[in-house]
Amino acid sequence: MRRRATPSLVSLAGACLVGLLVYGVTAQSPSRTLDEAVAQRRYPAAPQARRSLPVLPVLSAGSRGTLATGPPASIGHSDSLAAYRGKVVVLNFWASWCEPCQAEAPLLERTQGRLEPHDGTVLGVTYLDASTDSQGFVREHHVTYPNLRDTTGEFARAYGTDYVPESFVIDRAGDIVAISRGEVDQKFLNKAIALAEST
Amino acid sequence: MRRPRRSFALLDAPGVAGTLAVAGTLAVAVALGASTRATAATPRASLPVIERRVMCVTCKIPLNVAESVQADRERAFIRGLIAEGDTEAQVERSLVGQYGPAVLALPSAHGFDLTAYLVPLVAMLALSSTLALLLPRWRRQARAQAAERAAAGLAATPTLAAADQARLDADLAQFDR
Numbered sequence: 001m002r003r004r005a006t007p008s009l010v011s012l013a014g015a016c017l018v019g020l021l022v023y024g025v026t027a028q029s030p031s032r033t034l035d036e037a038v039a040q041r042r043y044p045a046a047p048q049a050r051r052s053l054p055v056l057p058v059l060s061a062g063s064r065g066t067l068a069t070g071p072p073a074s075i076g077h078s079d080s081l082a083a084y085r086g087k088v089v090v091l092n093f094w095a096s097w098c099e100p101c102q103a104e105a106p107l108l109e110r111t112q113g114r115l116e117p118h119d120g121t122v123l124g125v126t127y128l129d130a131s132t133d134s135q136g137f138v139r140e141h142h143v144t145y146p147n148l149r150d151t152t153g154e155f156a157r158a159y160g161t162d163y164v165p166e167s168f169v170i171d172r173a174g175d176i177v178a179i180s181r182g183e184v185d186q187k188f189l190n191k192a193i194a195l196a197e198s199t
Numbered sequence: 200m201r202r203p204r205r206s207f208a209l210l211d212a213p214g215v216a217g218t219l220a221v222a223g224t225l226a227v228a229v230a231l232g233a234s235t236r237a238t239a240a241t242p243r244a245s246l247p248v249i250e251r252r253v254m255c256v257t258c259k260i261p262l263n264v265a266e267s268v269q270a271d272r273e274r275a276f277i278r279g280l281i282a283e284g285d286t287e288a289q290v291e292r293s294l295v296g297q298y299g300p301a302v303l304a305l306p307s308a309h310g311f312d313l314t315a316y317l318v319p320l321v322a323m324l325a326l327s328s329t330l331a332l333l334l335p336r337w338r339r340q341a342r343a344q345a346a347e348r349a350a351a352g353l354a355a356t357p358t359l360a361a362a363d364q365a366r367l368d369a370d371l372a373q374f375d376r
Contacts, residue, residue, distance in 0.1 A: 013325065020314060027311055097257055097269040128256040130276055130297040153299040 031160040034168075035179055043175040043199070046091070046168065047158040049081040053148035056126060056134050079148055081123070082174070088120035088196040089170040090189070093150075093161050095129040096137035100183035101165045105141035111189055112145040120193070121145055127156045127164055171196040244287040249277050252291065252305065256298050273298075 037044040055077050092108055094101040112122045124147035126134040131149060138147065150156050159168060169178040169192035177199060178192030247263065255265030255273060262270055280290045294302045306312035
């Protein structure tokens, strides 16, 4: 009996370790649940819509750390995706160090110009980026749309975002109708925004 | 004119000057001790130490081995905070505030990350208890086997024939010469 017990215990411990490893790998890898739902046209509600995120303060051109032209309420303030309910939102995760984010910034700015008169907006969320670097990016690319900061990475994780840029087009009801994991292009935005406006 | 003379006289008085000298020395020692303690309580942050504890958030490797634009940005950020006099803990807090917990090289102490600390601890405990259980048993078995071998060895010692014994003794005697 004893002779059987020791190998059984060792096997059990080994199985537990393997199970833990598998769980760790699956839990840490980005979720693709949203992508599957969107692909099946079961438009899922945007996750963590009520999560409050700090607003990225806007600095004046050439200033270093002093707030000037940005909305005065932005410093020390936070905002959530839920505040944009009723609008078509292009939720864009970005970081100043990301080259495709720099490439798509002019397109997103043009999209903002197109969405704003129709009660829509591009909403940027910075991820793994220092606020001063993000502010430099906003200034350099003349970004006028609002930007929030995901300082914990939990908001990005809820969207299965591990790399930037990634964009989620959200309709007026707060449901995700299109996802772009990578740099967006005009064709994707045209199609996704039309879909969001029609739902 | 009187005052200096009086104070001189006071200092000249035996015992007073000595007391003052001792008091001065003590004051200097206390002041030096306090400054040393203050320095020890707030050690100056060092870039290489912090670099080992944090990650380059884009390269996903420790900052001390990372070579990228983002790594340089993080280093510049850390240097700025060190120049402002921040301690290592404060610098790490600021980095987490900017980049999130992913910037820390060590896993956090909650959630699934806790397993990084618990699994080695549990494994060590399991190994120690297994050894504590098995070692005495192995030693008992080894002793019993040795005793068995000794007993078997004594019983099975081959006996030499008288002629062979005589030849062996003669050979050994040759070596002794």
